[in-house]
Amino acid sequence: MSWAGPEDIYLSTSLASYLDKKLLVLLRDGRKLMGTLRSFDQFANAVLEGACERVIVGDLYCDIPLGLYVIRGENVVLIGELDLDKEELPSHMTRVSSTEIKRVRFIISVLLC
DSSP: OOOOOGGGHHHHOSGGGGTTSEEEEEETTSOEEEEEEEEEOTTOOEEEEEEEEEEEETTEEEEEEEEEEEEOGGGEEEEEEOOTTSOSSOTTOEEOOHHHHHHHHHHHHHHHO
């Protein structure tokens, strides 16, 4: 049996190419997290630095700061690198407070029931 050496890290996983880059992570429960990938393991468990949760309701959005955040790999649906040279959102989107986004989410959930 042969063991992979340090030079083989890029062959064993594609997450290595995302280290120290700003990512968007989509979770199974629908949450969208953004942050800088600082560490990961063979199970796709990941550590994001400067993480925030982006909540979008219609044309409103809010970034809720989370700080250093550990994500269990089995909850990850998609990981993608963010292009820092592009606008993150369309121009028609309006940034609101976390209180306002929670209020709008509640109103929509009541209307849909």
